[in-house]
Amino acid sequence: MPPSDRSGAPDLSALYQDIILDHYRRPRNSGKLDTPDERITRKNPFCGDMIELQLTFDGDRVREARFTGQGCAISQASASMMTQLVEGKSVAELEQLAADFTRLVSEGKATGADPSLGELRAFSGVARLPNRHLCALLAWGALTEALLHHG
């Protein structure tokens, strides 16, 4: 985590860009599955944000992902993008992705195994907002827990 900047946060137009607001307003994979293999709820007690993540698996690979939730643009857009990325990936691949994204959020740079991280790079601006890290990572905490449980 970078030291808190006394002059406050940077211009946030880089963070609140179209892609994040689009996922916030039109969340992908929103809803519930009929027979999920894993169902994890995560809440942030400080702000009341909430995510319920549902997954089905084909063996070691995620087949389908759905989520419901409420909260800020950052938490909900992060969940929406995450569900688009997880389908078809193995547990090991997803653990790596979650680690890479966590690093992106805390350091502002994509330095992991997949430096592209695709659309998720939109969240690099969160690194400058320590009090928003939990928002960006809420759904990813649910994913990590689901993977552990499934594993």
Next chain:
Amino acid sequence: MKPLVNRADFPLLADEPELVYLDSAATSQKPRTVIDAISSVYEHDNANPHRGAYALSVRATERYHAARERVARFLGVSDSRGLIFTRGTTESLNLVASSWGRRNVEAGDEIVVTASEHHANFVPWQQLALERGARLRICELDESGRIDPERLATLLGPRTRVVAFHHVSNVMGDIAPVREIAELARSVGALAVCDGAQAVPHLAVDFDALGVDFYAFSGHKMCGPMGIGALIGRRDLLEAMPPYMMGGDMIEFVHDEDSSWNVLPHKFEAGTPNVSGAVGLAAAVDYLDALGLDRVHTHERELVNEACARLGSIDDVVIHGPPPGEERSGVVSFSVADIHPHDLSSILDARRVCIRAGHHCAQPLMRRLGVAATARASFYVYNGSADIDALVAGVQNAKELFGHAAI
């Protein structure tokens, strides 16, 4: 409108002239006089009070006692033995629920709270009810989110033991008719317990005249330090209550088999007291008294009216709480279209505007408002119209940022 005081009185605000601090309902900034008073204890009079038989300890004891007298006088408490120093409102309310509640609430009894209580005046009663097999009854609010005494009266009966309510809501800013509610409680033989955390910093409070049995507040919202506050209670009730915490200072004799308790207020102040906190709180009282609480309230009222009018004229802004012109303390909760309060707060923070975003420790109220969270701007003596300008500009900026993506 100019601030009521010079920002230079407050070292943090003087050090950061561009900061727009609109979160005083969470905690106020501290004037130099308070910071100096705290330091003076440690620089000149630091010893453990009540203990040492030497002059320095006597000085520490005297400063602690003088602080209690000062705070009691400020709040219209004629008998300062009924003013117990605590860590703040939360501890004060827990003290009553635990000490009085466990001794006096039985299975089948009823405890009445309102739907807009802070968790500190809700959860202790809820848990007491669960523990004792009592029933927690929640008084719903009127259409503006205020306590309606008539509706409250319908919940009271012979089994009502406690009516717990706020003086000023930390979300809605409404000012409750405390005397009327205290009368209602008394008429059925119930205790009236009032959370004054958002009232004491902003209104003239006269405990003896309010007619409540217990009144709780915190120092840090009224220019004082964190970690100090008080419970004010009726002497006869406090005398009959068992101690809340055990340890040093609160005992009279400790025998092998049992112990007896010190007199009030010490019975409820176990352990080494927060002398510097109490002295800092007394300095905060001096600061506010010199301004005059009536002037403070008038100043905030004007700021709130201005803020409500200007925020309310922005499309898609909804203001919660009492309608314009009605009594309201220095708190404005609002929502902006589909912009989540945390996003709004981050965008304002980038412009050095500090507001609170979240459930404000009032989740039962959030459910009733049909929102997960609200944004809240709260005003104090160092705020003026320039702060509202910055708030309004920040809200408009957030709308522009969110507006560029199609809804």
